[in-house]
Amino acid sequence: MLSEQTATLRACIEEYADTSAVSGPSPDALQQAIAQDDRSALLALYHDLYPRLEQALWKGPAFDRTLAQYQALFREQEALRQAAGDDTRHRFILSIPVADRPPHVERCLESIHQQCLAYGYGGSDNGVFTHVQVVIAEDSQHVENIEQHIALAEEYTNKGLRVHHFGLEEQYDLLQGIPRDLRKKLESLLTDQPRERFYRKGQAANRNLSYLKCQQLSEDPHRTLYYMVDSDQSFQVNRGTDHGNTPVNALNYFYYIDDIFSHTTTTLLTGKLVGDPPVSPSVMVVNFMDDVIACLEQLAALDPQQACRFHHQSIASGHDVSYHDMAGLFGFEQAPQAHPYPCPLSGPHDHLACLLTFAEKLNGFFYGEHLTRQTGFHYGAGFTELSPARTIYPGNYIANHDGLKYIIPFGNLRLRMSGPTAGRLIQAEIGARFVSVNLPMLHTRHIHDDGDGQFRPGVEGGNETIDLADEFERQFFGDLMLFSVARLTRHGDAGQGFSQASVTQALEETEQELMALYTAKHREVQDRNARLKLLVNDGQHWWQQDARASAAVPAMQQFIRNIDLNFGEQSTAYRQIQDSAHRDRRKQQIASAILAYRASRDAWDQLFSTSPT
Secondary structure, rough: OOHOOOOOHHHHHHHHOOOOOOOOOOOOOOOOOHHHOHHHHHHHHHHHHHHHHHHHHOOOHHHHHHHHHHHHHHHHHHHHHHHOOOOOOEEEEEEEEEOOOHHHHHHHHHHHHHHHHHHHOOOOOOOOOEEEEEEEEEEEHHHHHHHHHHHHHHHOOOOOOOEEEEEEHHHHHHOOOOHHHHHHHHHHHHHHOOOOOOOOOOOOHHHHHHHHHHHHOOOOHHHEEEEEEEOEEEOOOEEEEEOOEEOOOOOHHHHHHHHHHHOOOOEEEEEEEEEOOOOOHHHHHHHHHHHHHHHHHHHOOOEEEEEEOOOOOOOOOOOOOOOOOOOOHHHHOOOOOOOOOOOOOOOOOOOOHHHHHHHHHHHHHHOOOOOOEOOOOOOOOOOOEEEOOOOOOOOOOEEOHHHHHHHHOOOOOOOOHHHHHHHHHHHHHHHHHHHEEEEEEEEOOOOOOOOOOOOOOOOOEOOOOEEOHHHHHHHHHHHHHHHHHHHHHHHOOOOOOHHHHHHHHHHHHHHHEEEEHHHHHHHHHHHOOOOOOOOOOOOOOOHOOHHOOHHHHHHHHHHHHHHHHHHHOOHHHHHHHHOOOHHHHHHHHHHHHHHHHHHHHHHHHHHHHOOOO
């Protein structure tokens, strides 16, 4: 019987393992485990074989075939566990905060469903996946979007994935159930918005509220892992091809995350993101314009009817934050060269078609897309090697029950960079128990070309005029918050809190540095936009003379106007940043939040220790 139940294992050992090896996955080891009915030994053979297939998957020529074998091998192992009936591995509760984004929620849920089908973690009982359930933490303003989220929860529950819709009324009632004196201390973490306006509370507050729901759903909190996911992400990575990156379901997240928490002292685990950069356009505009200018200069020198040359180029970034204009702030060396544009078109096409597609996609930049510096997936050393973490990626982190104490702070400020800020505080508090792993998720900012159905806080407008002023302002002061906290944690004890004098000094020193950087980048953007304007409007270039390119020119000109609106001399965000009175108000808010951090954390810990589980 075991011989029949391990047919995929046998075939993969014969193809991928070192058949001459004395130990490890070998035909002899398999035969011995079957003969002795040793299921533990069998399970270990699967585990030892996975890296062999992964190497073949990411470095070999037959990706699709190897992926099918890889997934089948996991499902076979899961069937053995389920037949034994003694699966004591972690259960997962996934929390997805969402505000007015049904298309993203659907895509995210589908990726979770496909993950369960492809790898079978924990198995199923009467068609219901036993080890994975999902919470949609509602934060939408519009009723029609809430209704769509509810319908999606029902649809995927009917497919066997237990999905709970954590609605606004339930959230508010749960919040009001906290004793009043304690609730007051938690306002910076859990919001104080009234019942009639209990929406768009911000991702940090909504995520923190969802922790309470996750605890309610925990049957055995100490054998449960809490997985925080953003709605614009999916359980996939991008595989580089000649036509850009193709999403693939090639990582068994639940299996490897359970293994890490089962065999290490990890309390909080985070993974990075691939795909669209997880930052605001306001801090990647200079390098993007460098790439746009370089692409158009190349196109200007080519025949529009010539076969497209913008292929066979990797879309993956040269280093972790090559998309960021101020990579040096994070300790990375700035890459000075422009990145090539990877044309996504397939089949025979010319440079005219390439330009039309390029111009059509340009304004997607203001919604967070980066056509030239998306981050690609690299297998590297595998899925179990851990490294010290200093940043929480809010859409990709996992906590055990003790790790739920380490929430995203300062949610009431509604600033960007809350994850990196939380990461610095958590790192200072728990050190080596906060780690990062190479299990990234695919980040997709923009699903539809017209931007509809994709609420993004701080971004106003549609295909024409797109205003980033609010997001840009929250980015600058989010940077001020982050790097002030980084200064403080280098010299103080986050567990004991910080003094007024140290907070004031950190804010003032960081403000001076950031003002100099942002002012320099402001000048660079204006210089790039002047160059781009001359390039696009030059009557000697073929796109100004060829009627077939008529759609490209207005799209490029609209991009130039949006750059000027958001980054020009009269930019609303720049005027706010340069206004000393506005900066003083923001600094006071940030200082108050940092000084109150220890008290709010103590209140959260008190709530955490008394919440019913």
